[in-house]
Amino acid sequence: MPYPDLPLPDDPKLVQNLTHFARALRKAGLAVGPGRVLTALQAVAATGFTTKPDFFWTLQACFVTRPEERLVFQQVFNLFWRDPRYMDHMMSLMLPAMRGVQDEQRAADAAKRAAEALLDGAEGPQTPTPETEDEGDTRIEIDASQTASAEEVLRSLDFEQMSTAEVAAAKRMLARLSLPVRPLKTRRLVADQTGRRADWRRTLRAAVRTGGEINTLARRRAATRWPALVVLCDISGSMASYSRMVLHFIHAVANQQGQGWARVHAFTFGTRLTNITRHLRARDADSALNAAGHEARDWQGGTRIGHCLHQFNRDWSRRVLGQGAVVLLITDGLDRDAPDLLAHEMERLHLSSKRLIWLNPLLRWDGFAPRAQGVRAMLPHVDTFRAAHSIASLEALAEALSDPADHGEKARLMTMLAP
Known part of the structure; x- marks a missing residue:
């Protein structure tokens, strides 16, 4: 109409x-x-x-x-x-620098997103080429030789080596990643006519209604539940460029439906522990991370992993680590606290979680060895030790979660700890 x-x-x-x-x-x-x-x-x-x-x-x-x-x-x-x-x-x-204002405050997230939306595709006048001036030639040549490989190169590129445009493209790729998980079987049983176990109580109760005659055999199966995901992300100076990208990935996981996680809890730590779970509930990733940055006042500061893990084990472990929670620990392991304290708190964290996965961006180096005291104290108490420096390494994390036997680089590095 x-x-x-x-x-x-x-x-x-x-x-x-x-x-x-x-x-x-x-x-x-x-x-x-x-x-x-x-x-x-x-x-x-x-x-x-x-x-x-x-x-x-x-x-x-x-x-x-x-x-x-x-x-x-x-x-x-x-x-x-x-x-x-x-x-x-x-x-x-x-571009506030074009006016000569160097100390102008950066535009808000909404204003920058509006700028990118309205200026998308707005380009300056192009110089005509002999091919375009010829009106009789209607052939259109498209060079697509680099389009397929550009995304593949970006997947393996280190987060710290990315330009501004590459970081923006990497964030869009991270928003499409998923982190599925399998449900956990419990000892609790629920009614299911296709179950493998017979439910004699329900069968006899139904037989009472028919004068003691058993017409059907009731069955039941083991109930399943979904685990929670707990993320502990290091935001110290040596981890700033990596933690920002990993938190973009965690924000996408927290806001995607149907992946199976019961809840996603996120904490940042540097010199103190900060709970940013409620900030990740915002749909807009930039607004969520900016709000989390204002909440975490130790961004790009020092590192006290043992002290922060002690705060988590004391104040939060009983609240968020129940029901078979999986813990992602993102840090380089460079700690200023005593190694004995760090080893003790890592052991407590490992015993409280169903699976503890350590993501370390330093594994991008082929010659990485557990020489730092913090790495030597943490490594024996993790289930999986993997890299977290690129999009490809975060994609491999989904495979590690689906395979309980996957230990990453832990076995190889544990041999270096032997005296």
Whole structure:
């Protein structure tokens, strides 16, 4: 059914503008599809184009579904509909150094996402080539020789060696990764007609209703439950570039449905322990990690692994390590505390968890050896010892979780600890 004409004599291209606006919202992270664009057109046609606040609230009601999306929508709306020179304005937000202002505060997450969405594909004029000037030649040549290998190279590239553009691409790849887990069998039994065990109590109870005659045999099976994932991430100075990328991956795991984890708990530690679990519940990864960074005031500071593990074992282990929890410990093992304290707290953590996996970015070096006192104290008390310096190493973590016999590099390094 065609939509009625809108009273817009000054701008008769509202449909095209709304479509472009919806694309900008989609690139900024909002789940906007063609159906919502049609709904927005119907809503604007019903309400009319009277005042800009009415137009704003009408479009927000059509495009925004979550509270965290309101700020992004407001940024994109203000720059797209209210400022005709939004390109210049967005360039000023993204490149403040062009104005000579070196100490200008960085733009907010929503503003940067709006800038990337509105400026996507905006390029300067290109110099015509002889091929393009020839109107009779309609051949289109596409060089795709590097497209397949670029993502493969990025998968194996070290996080610390990535450029800004490569970090952004790596974050998008990490958001697509998953960390599935298998359910755990318990000693508790539940009714299941296809189960392997006979349920004599239910069978005899049913026989009472038929005068003692057993017509069917009730069965049951072992109940299953999903474990929790507990992440302890080192945010000291030597781990800053790696912990940021790993936390992006953990945020994606915490917000993906259907992976099997009962809950995902996240803690950061440097000189003190900080619980950032509630911050990871935000849908937007940048906002979640910025909020976690404000909460963890020891970011890029020193390292006291033994002291922080003592705080976790004392205050949090009984709350989050029940029901067969899996612990991911992300640290390089370079500790300033006494090795005896660290070994004792690692033993307590290992005994409290079903599986303790240590991810160490220093394993990227082929010649890595457990020479540091912290590494020597921690290594005997972990189940799996793996690297965490690239996207490929985090992808291999899913294989380690699915194989209980996987110990990574622990066996090889344990031979170096022998006197």
